Amino acid sequence: MESNNNEFLIRPNPKGLKNVLPYIGPAFIAAVAYIDPGNYATNITAGSKYGYTLLWVIFASNLMAVLIQSLSAKLGIATGKNLPELCRSQFSKKTSILLWIQAEIVIMATDLAEFIGAALGLFLLFDIPLVYSALIAAVGSFAILEIQRKGMRTLEFVIAGMIFVVVLAFGIQVFHANPNPSGVISGLFTPKFEGIDSVLLASGMLGATVMPHAIYLHSALTQKRITGSTEVERLRIFRFELVDVFLAMLIAGAINASMLVVSSAVFHKNGLIIEDLNIAFHQFGQLISPFTAICFGVGLLAAGLSSSSVGTLTGDIVMQGFIKRHINIYVRRLITIIPPLTIILIGVNPSKALVMSQVVLSFGISFALIPLILFTSNKVIMGNLVNRRLTTNIAWVIATLIIGLNLLLLFQTFVD
Template sequence: MTDCSLGYKLASMRDGMATLAQPENGTELPGGRRGRLANVMRMAGPAFVASVAYVDPGNYATNIQAGARYGYALLWVVLLANVVAMFFQALSARVGIVSGRNLAELCRDRYPGPLVIAMWIGSEAAAMATDLAEFIGAAVGLSLLMHLALLPAMGLTAIVTLLLLTLQNRGMRPLELLITGLVAVISLSYLMELFIVPVHWGQAARGSVVPTLPDGEALTLCIGLVGATVMPHAIFLHSSLTQGRVPMRSDADRRRMIRFSNREVLVALGIAGLVNMAMVVVTANFHGGHSDIATLEGAYRTLTPLLGGAAAGLFLLSLLASGLSSSLVATLAGQVVMQGFVRFRIPVTLRRVVTVLPSFAVIACGVDPTSALVLSQVVLSFVLPVPMITLLLVSRDPAVMGTFRLGGAGLALHVAMVMVIVALNVALLAQTAGLLPG
């Protein structure tokens, strides 16, 4: 049993969360007849934690630009990206359930030492780049909400996230519940936005299913929307959250857990996808008269006179919840990556301090916050193919997955998705380097 799974079980016992093996009182794994609701409530969490990566401030920036510049025309891209994310998060959870190990640990045992070190460094860079986006996004929301300068807001955000991370001392479950609650705040905020802002539902439905590219710049934005959707740290973290979560006595147990996990992924990432589409729908009101909106602050400033103070306030509330929750997830993912690849662990507070320092440096140097968000997505583009391809290799290995190995049509579908994502990321990098026209 790994340190991670042992720590989780001890924490769960301390929190009064009984295991989901089938004890004498009749509690069964999800899918059993008795105690089903209680079991579902105990098991729910991993997919909702991972879904935070898909409603982070980086998504806000790209969705705002998509809606403001092209109205409903790029909704199909958001939908497609979310479907791809569902498949890979479900596959990551499947690996954790079947093998009892997370993706970073499996990489450590399968590959040569120098390659493992390189993968660890790249994954840490991705986690820090992601954390930069999350932290700055939360700070922007807090600064606008409380009318503070950005640097003091960043300091206050750092203190708040450190306090929230102390919940991990009581086990993973309280932190999972907190993050799920913050996801609920984001979702409800945008649900209320849809009742406040005018929406052309017919155009939105058409934009969701009819692929269109209005111009060359739309292609660039599509690359950003899709290429930055499947987050490297979310893939690593999801396999860790499902490993050893429930004692597995047989393949039948594993099948039931996989079915439960797939349903949770469908619900959690479905909600995240709807939130992303709602962002585009809300900011589509900028299209035409305010299509030059390109920053988080600009979107807020424009929302107030255009749609009212309530819409602007809900936008800031959701942005703050997004930044805080995704920042917590990025920190946890960094811990999983370090422990899995190199068997080393540092206090989570120290990791948090180290990962926020680059954010302060970037803003202190006068870099625009939205530009910093875009830069972080470019860094992620370099690392993204590694966990995706590694996950596929592990998933099709019978030594790891046994009868649950990925093959046939499922493997072909995942490979096609990887090829699309890699091609789009290569195009994004080439365009960033000036090798492709805008």
């Protein structure tokens, strides 16, 4: 049952599907970060250039995402605080302000990618000029935020529904693309590269996997949503939340894999290298059918709209958490619309803007990932939900790899 403050009450020994369902939802909102329009550009490029070769990178990325998002969920459950709030309580005021500033910049870059993705989806589907598409996308993002007023649970259902739209869109595309099953299996489980360029592209795919705003957000979604009065109950809650994390990351990984598989089966097979989503849309229509192109556009639109609302929610969380300040969420949404509208008005290529937004995100990952591991490894903070030594060691290896790849991505971008 639900209490008046929207927290779920825990039964001593929850069993069965009915008692698992209240735990499902937070990871699906966080998972939107893994299927945002920035992923579209990277996966389409990887599939068209190297076929199924880099499919294993998505598989490895997904395994990393499961661990990182489970740590974020666990932090909220164990402490009743989100990551920005813990940073404020554990670090100096000056450090918290600096962390807040970088987090806001990261979220602006996130909004840029997602808002442009939604606008591009409308442009491709309905041939509406990009500026007007952007304005319509803005209205759509406000509508999704309005749904939050009906409760976080309602928003979770809406976001999950939009993720299902993306799943359906790429499921249809995979069916019509008729990929090579042996190629898919080989690419999924055989780590290899095809020259230095494939290594750099894989670095971009891996390095941009874990998004900073997903880490901040997930801890906030679990901090008071389901509460336990004892450490034993909190441990039980976390075990159920792991189901949520595994399901959400499995679906997000399947979507990303589908993007690469479709690109490989359609573009790579025909000797085409596609690095622009606009071109990808039209090539799907020519090489398969207009219907599959429409599916691609619908998926892009759904991913962009859902991601943009999630980015706005995260912005509100980091401001309250780091500096204990708050602005109206609709005012925040209005402010974050200005940069992508400006970019569209001055005629910047949307696909290039998506790539540049990923570069900005690369700056922020260490500022979220390192505190997360430090806090979840602290017995005083986490109690009996503290990381095991093996978990901590694996998390540091993953953090080192992700941060290193992001630095490589930054170096590659500025050198180019």
